[in-house]
Amino acid sequence: MNSIRVIGVGSPSGDDQVGWHVVRSLAHQPLPSTVTLLELDRPGASLLRYLEGMDAVVLVDALRAGFEAGSVLSLTREDLLTESRIWSSHQLGVAEALALGEALDLLPTRLALIGIEADPSQTSLKQLSLPVQAAIPQAVAKLSSLLAEWSQATSSPSPTIPVLTDRQ
Amino acid sequence: MADETQQRSVELHVPVLTRVEGEGALHLRIRDGQIEQLQLAIFEPPRLFEKFLEGRSYEEVPDLVARICGICPVAYQMSAVDALESLFGIDPGPWVQDMRRVLYCGEWIESHSLHIHLLAAPDFFGYDNVMAMAKDHPDEVRRGMHLQGLGNALIRLLGARSVHPVGVRVGGFHHAPDEREVDNLLRQLRDALPQAEAMVRWTAAIDLPERTQSFPSVACQSDDYPLVGGRIVSDRGLSIDKSAFEQQFAEHQEPHSTALYSLLDGQPYLVGPMARLNLHRDRLPAAVTHLMDSLPIDWPSANPFHGMVARAIEIYYALHEAIRLLGAYRRPAQPFVPVTPKAGTGFGCSEAPRGLLWHRYDVDAQGLITAARIVPPTSQNQARIEADLRESLTDFGLDQPDDALRQHCEQVIRNYDPCISCATHFLRLTTERL
Structure with a gap:
């Protein structure tokens, strides 16, 4: 696997920041040198630009899927492209952007999403809720094993990887 | 076909309008085959931005107003700096004006x-959304997304990021890009010209509904095709200084809408790409007018559905204009002029993607905002959209099934590219046939 990207998707409010936190934690782990890390703020359809040229992409995002707050879910490419979609009027969400990417044949061969169930009772705009904060190590562990599985056994680990951002 | 007994009275509700920026609805009541009530309801909560600005320094205004909209933040910044610089008596000079x-x-x-x-576009090809359209028209959608990406890159070049940019200040810019960055983007813009031309021809070849409607077109007017500042003019003889806006436009x-309605002499009017083309096509460069002359549309146009073609033409123009200005780019010693605030009232206007965006700021001697008024294009178009819907629905046939009526209403409304998030201050359709 030549190029792998991990993209934390979110916004600077409450549990929606968790994708960025997970990516920042991942940056301190030994990772294959083919991995790039990125934080995106509500990218809409422009998410597809950051998938271009990649062999594999893992998205990390907060979810509202009805599980217990802090639950960590792994969604496969198939899961992501068959989930029921709600068309958001103001901008495309991740699921819609991926559906558009599939129609345009822009998606990488390997695609997954690590989702962390947000806490609906979280009222702080600044901080993560406790259950979501506590879920970060588990999300990082899932990511690490997925990346290890995807990367070539021959690629050497790189100690620190810079996190690129495109914020609003 | 409808006979007398089928000339029913119907009440149609579109509860949530999709594929528009923001939340709105439409309520339609047809009694005995006549439209009795038609209301475009904008129910996003009021944004109260004008109140947020009170007590803030003039220096904060460009970053604060950029937060009003993620699609057109630059417009809010440009009308704001136009208003404040007019009040402070500042000319930021040709470099700043060109880069704006x-x-x-x-x-x-x-x-x-x-x-x-x-x-x-999905409306005109009979698709529910772009995901469905992209399966059959992938090249056109990819081309559109590539052009959109170039627009974002231009915003990032001068604004430091593509959404809610932070590069603008009263007096100019915080930062001037270096020549290498400019050259790099310039090359990509030049490469995109043939794609933009093909995109214009593609929109002009779409089988658009035939409509002829009468409406005044309103836009800013300056020496070039209008973007920032200038007078406010209409194709019915209006020509006023931007400070006189409140005397002419009420x-x-x-009660049904959180957006304000704006009228010119008591009548609806049009702002936006079609209004600009109707008024100012003589200010376009030859490359753009040559392309327009080769299309099967005569300008000025009285068919609101030509709005999409007007938008496409403006993309082609904006590429040419950015290439022209960046082709002469030199990095200045300082990308802004110094500003000394003074008390008074400043008026600003610019041409947002959706049309005229007017601002007024009352400022005290310390440069703090004491009052602000922002009139966005979608609230100005709201009355025109309702007028268009009345005419379009009658032309389309009020005896059509509810689903067809709803689709047609959505198509008419979407054609104006309403930015309801900006205006709140989209479509649930409810139809009653009584």
Whole structure:
């Protein structure tokens, strides 16, 4: 696997920041040198630009899927492209952007999403809720094993990887 | 066909309008085959931005107003700096003025490309959304997204990021890009010209509904095709200084909508790409007018559905304009002029992607905002959209099934590219046939 990207998707409010936190934690782990890390703020359809040229992409995002707050879910490419979609009027969400990417044949061969169930009772705009904060190590562990599985056994680990951002 | 007994009375509700920026609804009541009531309801909560600005320094205004909209933040910044610099008596000079045009071109390209490809075009090809359209028209959608990406890149060049840019200040810019960055983007813009031309021809070849409607077109007027500042003019003889806007244009509230309605001499009017083309096509460069002359549309146009073609033409123009201005780019010693605030009232206007965006600021001697008024294009178009719907629905046939009526209403409304998030201050359709 030549190029792998991990993209934390979110916004600077409450549990929606968790994708960025997970990516920042991942940056301190030994990772294959083919991995790039990125934080995106509500990218809409422009998410597809950051998938271009990649062999594999893992998205990390907060979810509202009805599980217990802090639950960590792994969604496969198939899961992501068959989930029921709600068309958001103001901008495309991740699921819609991926559906558009599939129609345009822009998606990488390997695609997954690590989702962390947000806490609906979280009222702080600044901080993560406790259950979501506590879920970060588990999300990082899932990511690490997925990346290890995807990367070539021959690629050497790189100690620190810079996190690129495109914020609003 | 409808006979007398089928000339029913119907009440149609579109509860949530999709593929528009923001939340709104439409209520339609048809009694005995006549429209009795038609209301475009904008029910996003009021944004109260004008109140947020009170007590803030003039220096904070460009960053604060950029937060009003993620699609057209540059427009809010440009009308704001136009108003404040007019009040302070500042001329930021040709470099700043040129780069403001470049930044604004980026926003037109980004916003218009998004609207044409992701929001409006699926209507004209009979798809529910762009995901469905992309399966059959992948090249056109990819091309549109590439153009949108170039618009975003232009905004990033001068604004440091593509959404809610932070590069603008009263007096100029915080930062001037270096020549290498400019050259790099310039090459990509030049490469995109044939794609933009093909995109214009593609929109002009779409089988658009035939409509002829009468409405005044209103836009800013300057020496060039309008972007920032100038007078406010209409094709019915209006020509006023921007400070006289409030005397000519009256805003009022209707109970069904959180957006204000704006009228010119008591009548609805049009702002936006079609209004600009109707008024100012003589200010376009030859490359753009040659392309327009080769299309099967005569300008000025009285068919509101030509709005999408007007948007496409403006993408082509904005690419040319950005190339022209960046082709002469030199990095200045300082990308702004110094500003000394003074007390008084400043008026500003600019051409947002969706049309005229007017601002007024009352400022005290310390440069703090004591009052602000912002009149966005979608609230100005709201009365025109309702007038268009009345005419279009009658032309379309009120005896059509509810689903067809609802689709047609959505198509008419979306054609104006309403930015309801900005205006709140989209479609649930409810139809009653009584």
